[in-house]
Amino acid sequence: MTYKNKEIGLIINVENALLSNIIDIGIQHYPNEFGGFLIGHYSNNQTQLNITDTILPNKYKATPYLFERDTIGIEDKLRNYYNENPQKYYVGEWHTHPNNLPIPSGTDISAITSITNHEDVSISNPVMLIIGYNEAKIELGFYVQFKNKLYRYE
Ligand SMILES: [Zn+2]
Numbered sequence: 001m002t003y004k005n006k007e008i009g010l011i012i013n014v015e016n017a018l019l020s021n022i023i024d025i026g027i028q029h030y031p032n033e034f035g036g037f038l039i040g041h042y043s044n045n046q047t048q049l050n051i052t053d054t055i056l057p058n059k060y061k062a063t064p065y066l067f068e069r070d071t072i073g074i075e076d077k078l079r080n081y082y083n084e085n086p087q088k089y090y091v092g093e094w095h096t097h098p099n100n101l102p103i104p105s106g107t108d109i110s111a112i113t114s115i116t117n118h119e120d121v122s123i124s125n126p127v128m129l130i131i132g133y134n135e136a137k138i139e140l141g142f143y144v145q146f147k148n149k150l151y152r153y154e
Helices: 016-028 075-082 106-116
Strands: 002-005 008-014 035-042 048-055 060-063 066-069 089-098 127-133 138-146 149-153
Touching (some): 016 127, 048 089
Parallel strands (some): 008 048
Antiparallel strands (some): 060 066
16 A cells, blocks of 8 residues: 655555554454554655564553553564665554544654654654554554654545
8 A cells, every 4th residue: 555645755655464464463452452563664765665564562551542562672673674675664653543533642642752752763754553443444544743743644
């Protein structure tokens, strides 16, 4: 799938197999939220972001309305992706909204802002993928943070 936003030049590509894998994993945790880290690489001219993999957290706290992941133990996995060709990086995060829409909550917005301002994370435009779902349907919300503003991709 390819996602675009009229105001932002960056195009995001996500492999379909990854998307369906993430959705499956997320739904298995119903009725709780669940999520993970997104891994990918930028094109040479920096106009496209290709999201290729996910890392699941080893430790997390989850309820039907909350998901908090810990980064404990993910450094090794990140290093392995970094050593691949092309080099892959942490590019953002995903999480589910069971029985809800893929609209960022106040907590989600402060989480992505703290990622942007975190000195150990070298990305200035993190991606946030929210998977809203209920019995009838699944809806994806793709967001990218640019200069302290969150933009939805379609
Ligand atoms: Zn959320």
